[in-house]
Amino acid sequence: MMANLFMTFDPSTKIMNLSLNWTSTLISLIIIPTYFWMIPSRQMMLINIMYKTLHKEFKTLMGLNYFNGSTFIFVMIFMFIFINNFLGLYPYIFTATSHMAMNLSLALPLWLSFMIFGWLNHTQHMFTHLVPQGTPIALMSFMVIIETISNIIRPGTLAVRLMANMIAGHLLITLLSNLYSSVPTPMIMIISTVMFLLLTLEASVTLIQAYVFSILSVLYSNEVI
Template sequence: MMTNLFSVFDPSTTIFNMSLNWLSTFIGLLIIPMSFWMMPNRFQIIWNNILMILHKEFKTLLGPNNISKSTLMFISMFSLIMFNNFLGLFPYIFTSTSHLTLTLTLAFPLWLSFMIYGWTCHTNHMFSHLVPQGTPSILMPFMVCIETISNIIRPGTLAIRLTANMIAGHLLMTLLGNTGPMSSSYIIISIILIVQVALLLLESAVAIIQSYVFSVLSTLYSSEVN
């Protein structure tokens, strides 16, 4: 029995006192051998087309000064987040992207590396970002404070946005799933079932959108330091 609604997100699945919640993050390694097939299957062809579209879009966002093959990092991050988002839609599989442990681990080192690289190699460019063009002299100190705070909270906003969106849909589905067995009317059960299917489709779209948003924002943060 659940003690509260958020207990479904607690890392509590254990066998022989060994946590198995994060095992879902590494299940994707089982799919990798398909890439070594002599003849690619339809899934691999579709996935390669998606990756090429993302590569072209990220390359455009990074601008002409981007480092060669730098889009591979953001494409890999998109693949990892989307894969874990989709795994969380299956029953009895822990949603690792609903915990700040994973999302902050992705966002903070990425943001920190951008900041170190920007302030080390492009110091004047980073200083110019603190004061937008056309700012009156009186407002310059305030703009510096505002831009500094907005830069500092970026990894937090990236991590919390992904976590909150994954928790919100799963929590709503859990609420509806718990009210179904307690109702005796077949009409209410049918309505709940239809709503659950609609929510599952919505969560499938959210899984793709949130991984895309996370990757695009990381790409935009990277383009600012060049």
């Protein structure tokens, strides 16, 4: 029995004294490489179509800054987050992306690599980003502070956005499922319908949030080149 609603997202929860919650993350790392050597199937064809669509979109966003292979980093990030999000929809499987430790481990290295590359190779370009074009002289020092803060909090916003969206839907479904034992029989059908709709929404959120994370990462990388 759960002591509280957030126990579902506790990575220290144990089964027979074994902490197995992070196993879902390892499963996703095992699933992704198999698409490169498995016998062609409809599932693989669907994944390849998704890869090509994302590759074209990321390449368009990068524009002149694109170089061969650069988009596949973000495509793999998308697939890794999407698989982890989707696995979290199954009962008794820990949603790794609902934890800041997981999300920051993805967002922070990306952001740091972008910043180090940008400041070492395009220092003047990075300084110009601190003062938006058309800013009045009186507001320049103020805008530098705001732009610096907004730049520093980017990995945090990426991580928090993903975590909050994963937790919110799971909590709503958990709250509704707790009503089954305390409502009359006619209400059970209504609650079941609402839960089915919420589950459908959650399935779309898993895809959307993976897409948002990867798209924002592409845009952040595009600013430093």
